[in-house]
Amino acid sequence: MHDRKIDLPTREMPRQWYNILADIPLNPPLKPDGSPVGPEDLAPVFPMNLIEQEMSPERWIDIPEPVMDVLSLWRPAPLLRARGLEKALGTPAKIYYKYEGGSPPGSHKPNTAVPQAYYNKVFGIERMTTETGAGQWGSALSFACSQFGLECKVYMVRISFDQKPYRKAMMQAWGGQCVPSPSEETQAGRNALEKDPQTPGSLGIAISEAIEAAVSDTSGKTRYSLGSVLNHVMLHQTIIGLEAQKQFAMIGETPDVIIGCAGGGSNFAGLAFPYVRDKINGQDIAIYPVEPAACPTLTQAPFVYDHGDTAGYTPLLPMHSLGHAFVPPPIHAGGLRYHGMAPTVSQLVHEGLIEPRSVRQTEAYEAGVLWARSEGFIPAPETTNALAQVVKEARQAKEEGQEKTIAVSFSGHGLLDLAAYDKYFEGELTDVCMLDEEMQASQEVFSEFPKPESLKSGK
Ligand SMILES: *Cc1c(COP(=O)(O)O)cnc(C)c1O
Numbered sequence: 001m002h003d004r005k006i007d008l009p010t011r012e013m014p015r016q017w018y019n020i021l022a023d024i025p026l027n028p029p030l031k032p033d034g035s036p037v038g039p040e041d042l043a044p045v046f047p048m049n050l051i052e053q054e055m056s057p058e059r060w061i062d063i064p065e066p067v068m069d070v071l072s073l074w075r076p077a078p079l080l081r082a083r084g085l086e087k088a089l090g091t092p093a094k095i096y097y098k099y100e101g102g103s104p105p106g107s108h109k110p111n112t113a114v115p116q117a118y119y120n121k122v123f124g125i126e127r128m129t130t131e132t133g134a135g136q137w138g139s140a141l142s143f144a145c146s147q148f149g150l151e152c153k154v155y156m157v158r159i160s161f162d163q164k165p166y167r168k169a170m171m172q173a174w175g176g177q178c179v180p181s182p183s184e185e186t187q188a189g190r191n192a193l194e195k196d197p198q199t200p201g202s203l204g205i206a207i208s209e210a211i212e213a214a215v216s217d218t219s220g221k222t223r224y225s226l227g228s229v230l231n232h233v234m235l236h237q238t239i240i241g242l243e244a245q246k247q248f249a250m251i252g253e254t255p256d257v258i259i260g261c262a263g264g265g266s267n268f269a270g271l272a273f274p275y276v277r278d279k280i281n282g283q284d285i286a287i288y289p290v291e292p293a294a295c296p297t298l299t300q301a302p303f304v305y306d307h308g309d310t311a312g313y314t315p316l317l318p319m320h321s322l323g324h325a326f327v328p329p330p331i332h333a334g335g336l337r338y339h340g341m342a343p344t345v346s347q348l349v350h351e352g353l354i355e356p357r358s359v360r361q362t363e364a365y366e367a368g369v370l371w372a373r374s375e376g377f378i379p380a381p382e383t384t385n386a387l388a389q390v391v392k393e394a395r396q397a398k399e400e401g402q403e404k405t406i407a408v409s410f411s412g413h414g415l416l417d418l419a420a421y422d423k424y425f426e427g428e429l430t431d432v433c434m435l436d437e438e439m440q441a442s443q444e445v446f447s448e449f450p451k452p453e454s455l456k457s458g459k
Helices: 048-055 065-071 083-089 110-122 136-148 158-163 165-173 187-195 203-215 231-237 239-250 266-280 343-351 361-375 381-400 418-425 436-442
Strands: 016-018 060-062 079-081 094-099 127-132 151-157 177-181 222-224 257-261 286-292 303-307 316-320 357-359 405-410
Touching (some): 016 231, 016 266, 048 110, 079 239, 083 094, 083 381, 110 127, 110 231, 127 136, 136 151, 136 165, 151 165, 165 177, 177 203, 187 203, 231 239, 239 266, 257 266, 266 343, 286 381, 303 343, 316 343, 357 381, 361 381, 361 418, 381 405
Parallel strands (some): 127 151, 127 222, 257 286, 286 357
Antiparallel strands (some): 079 094, 303 316
16 A cells, blocks of 8 residues: 555656657747747847757757756656545545655756756856746756856846745855846836836746846856746656656556646646647547636637737747736735746647646635645645646546546645745635736737747647
């Protein structure tokens, strides 16, 4: 009966990432005038070795040895059977979770922060800039930069900066510098403050600031880094699903349902993409990205071309988007507040290969607390969105008397998010949904942009 934790031996750690671009078609990134973006257009923002990865058609990409070395501090990550939750729900479903809370910053994000810092270092870069929402990505990149001797500067969304002081201290512990966004340091920040001096900030604004700070450094030794959305980020995260596949093979199981929460899409993609490949090759498997109802990018926003940031510095990306000027309601405490979504994840939704779901904030916290009481681990607020969907699936399996196998990405622990749990216990968290008028207003920004073509994967 000691089959609750399935450990993959270190020597079995995957040595290559899976690149889904080999198996699905994608509309290219565009300039606002409609012409395609070439590698040289991105060169001021990212190092060329990562730009090549962003556009690579190769199905398998080697993980460099120095990256393997750092990842092996906490990888392979365990696959765990949620027996406690199964019992609490009385479900015949078997529930497994891939635990990503064991990395130094406590989430899946270092899976890409580490290779990104490594490729920047190899390219001769000395300083990286980035944005962070809840602080998870800023801490992951600060950690990764410290491993490779790079400086790190993080623009943190104002409301989180005020609400989550410990994340800033964590970044500082790894030598990172953290400033609230919008700041007075950049034109994008000054513009946002002029428009609304009391703004809670947004990821879109913080991204604009971090890009501006990178490209305006005349030494040429600074580059920007993004923690989700882009193809190379999804690529680096596939180590999650590739490990999971080996672990499921060890116990002779295959999952019927794959679930992950989706903000920009990276932890979901990490677990799901290797299984999407199986699905394209004919396997019957249900795959659900789960988002909060307060930021319904995949479930309600259209598939369009839009900027990844508020100031419009990024190319136009083909994705589901609420509009690049979207500022989420400040009361929403569950993370996952980005206006867009990874183009790869958006394309899979467009093709019907994966089916998005949304959950309400209180539903998510309820599942998080049920999880803590049955499984022990306290999930990050983001993760609770996925867990709420797991609970729904497990209850449905009970009603239908089905013995299906569910695999979920447990993207991070919530030990630095206890203030949000506190609010939930005090009854201060309510359900926020976007109104139709708000949806329409936030989406006016992309009405003038080109529209993505409808592409289909060959089977
Ligand atoms: C950042 C984060 C997310 C959301 O980002 P994705 O790119 O969608 O994975 C989810 N869970 C945790 C714990 C995070 O830190």
